[in-house]
Amino acid sequence: MKLTLRVWRQKNADAEGAMSTYEVDGISSDMSFLEMLDTLNEELILRGEDPVAFDHDCREGICGACSLVINGDAHGPERTTTCQLHMRSFKDGDTIDIEPWRASAFPVIKDLVVDRTAFDRIIQAGGYVTAPTGAAPEAHATPVPKPDADFAFEHAECIGCGACVAACPNGAAMLFTSAKINHLNVLPQGAPERETRVLDMVAQMDEEGFGGCTLTGECATACPKGIPLMSITGMNKEWLRATRKVKR
Amino acid sequence: MARTVWNSSVGKKTVMAVSGLIMLLYLVVHMIGNLKIFFGAGEFNDYAHWLRVVGEPFMHYEWTLWLVRIVLVVAVVAHATSAYQLSRRDIRARPSKYVHKKPRASYATRTMRWGGIILGLFIVWHVLDLTTGTVHAGGFQEGRPYQNVVDTFSTWYGNVIYVVAMLALGLHIRHGFWSAAQTLGAGSRTRDRALKATANILALLLTAGFIAVPVGVMTGLVS
Numbered sequence: 001m002k003l004t005l006r007v008w009r010q011k012n013a014d015a016e017g018a019m020s021t022y023e024v025d026g027i028s029s030d031m032s033f034l035e036m037l038d039t040l041n042e043e044l045i046l047r048g049e050d051p052v053a054f055d056h057d058c059r060e061g062i063c064g065a066c067s068l069v070i071n072g073d074a075h076g077p078e079r080t081t082t083c084q085l086h087m088r089s090f091k092d093g094d095t096i097d098i099e100p101w102r103a104s105a106f107p108v109i110k111d112l113v114v115d116r117t118a119f120d121r122i123i124q125a126g127g128y129v130t131a132p133t134g135a136a137p138e139a140h141a142t143p144v145p146k147p148d149a150d151f152a153f154e155h156a157e158c159i160g161c162g163a164c165v166a167a168c169p170n171g172a173a174m175l176f177t178s179a180k181i182n183h184l185n186v187l188p189q190g191a192p193e194r195e196t197r198v199l200d201m202v203a204q205m206d207e208e209g210f211g212g213c214t215l216t217g218e219c220a221t222a223c224p225k226g227i228p229l230m231s232i233t234g235m236n237k238e239w240l241r242a243t244r245k246v247k248r
Numbered sequence: 249m250a251r252t253v254w255n256s257s258v259g260k261k262t263v264m265a266v267s268g269l270i271m272l273l274y275l276v277v278h279m280i281g282n283l284k285i286f287f288g289a290g291e292f293n294d295y296a297h298w299l300r301v302v303g304e305p306f307m308h309y310e311w312t313l314w315l316v317r318i319v320l321v322v323a324v325v326a327h328a329t330s331a332y333q334l335s336r337r338d339i340r341a342r343p344s345k346y347v348h349k350k351p352r353a354s355y356a357t358r359t360m361r362w363g364g365i366i367l368g369l370f371i372v373w374h375v376l377d378l379t380t381g382t383v384h385a386g387g388f389q390e391g392r393p394y395q396n397v398v399d400t401f402s403t404w405y406g407n408v409i410y411v412v413a414m415l416a417l418g419l420h421i422r423h424g425f426w427s428a429a430q431t432l433g434a435g436s437r438t439r440d441r442a443l444k445a446t447a448n449i450l451a452l453l454l455t456a457g458f459i460a461v462p463v464g465v466m467t468g469l470v471s
Contacts (some may be wrong), residue, residue: 072350097348171341211341212257215427218352237433
């Protein structure tokens with residue numbers, strides 16, 4: 001396949017960025033999207049140009065490092081991560097626009113790499129359980145009803161990639177934050193911090209400068225892990241409950 | 249607690265949801281009341297008079313009406329203020345747009361902000377036209393709302409403003425009612441279809457019910 005790529009190039013956080021056009025040839029439909037970018041970068045290096053910076057790590061769709069808004073869609077046209085997107089989703093001769101996540105809470109570091117540490121700070125605010133460290137506890141000591149376990153697992157699938165923020169017209173981190181809150185709040189292990197978790201994580205989310213939810217549903221459509229929009233409803237419910245219970 | 253609610257994006261949405269639902273409840277009552285215009289001037293004007301004497305003798309003349317007006321003003325102000333502040337936050341959170349643009353979300357969802365502004369301006373005109381009579385066309389008559397309504401919908405601009413605003417209202421309620429349910433944590437997977445259907449039915453009934461009045465005047469059914 002021969003493709004035309006229009007890629008967002010930005011030297012550093014302070015520099016002005018712009019779309020640059022590149023031609024790549026010899027792309028196989030079995031390549032992943034990131035391998036296609038590797039091909040481009042090899043050519044750029046051979047030509048003595050600065051390769052395109054992009055985030056990637058496991059390339060197995062489980063780490064949440066890869067990002068990229070491809071033709072206006074976070075993680076591209078398939079419901080998966082960019083690393084699991086294959087070039088068979090495109091046609092020979094296509095022009096592909098590649099842009100970084102866009103949100104003021106995710107400033108661009110270079111080219112397609114954005115700073116997602118805002119998510120880490122939301123997790124630090126309450127995305128944990130108070131558990132004694134050491135050997136793994138006896139599995140049967142804390143029974144978890146099956147529906148609760150399923151609910152928790154569904155939300156635990158969130159890999160924190162930030163596609164929800166990138167897709168949201170308000171740059172909101174509601175789906176990410178709600179996935180983390182719902183995951184832990186439904187489990188007995190998460191019960192001691194049930195109220196403080198939701199209050200602190202939502203407060204941190206606001207503090208980071210993420211937008212609010214207008215329920216457009218773009219986040220859930222973009223989520224490679226299928227976190228449902230109803231997750232936000234659950235977070236709202238937990239937040240209202242905690243506000244009533246905790247006097248601050 | 250009030251401070252926690254107002255300072256949080258989730259809390260401010262709660263304010264929007266609650267104030268929106270208060271206004272929605274009022275609109276249902278208002279729309280049903282409006283339809284009395286089809287039973288003639290006598291019944292409609294009597295109904296308007298009754299609204300001023302509701303609750304007597306415990307309530308003095310117009311006390312109930314003013315109570316409702318105060319609640320509504322508080323709801324409108326709370327709704328608009330939180331909408332403004334939340335929108336400011338949203339726009340700040342996404343300062344740069346994508347180069348590759350795609351049509352997103354439903355029409356009702358995308359028009360919430362503009363629709364809200366249209367409705368706000370409409371409310372001002374509507375009160376000045378039919379409550380105070382300040383901008384009323386053709387001599388405002390206190391206590392004779394039937395005649396006033398006929399006056400308003402005998403002008404082309406009265407009809408245009410009203411119909412456009414009611415279409416905006418329908419779209420606003422379609423997304424707003426369902427969203428309010430999510431904000432208040434009342435949505436769930438099993439209830440989602442019912443909530444969406446209720447939002448659509450409410451939007452349709454209110455829009456049709458309100459627009460029936462200018463259509464009635466235009467077709468000569470009400471004169």
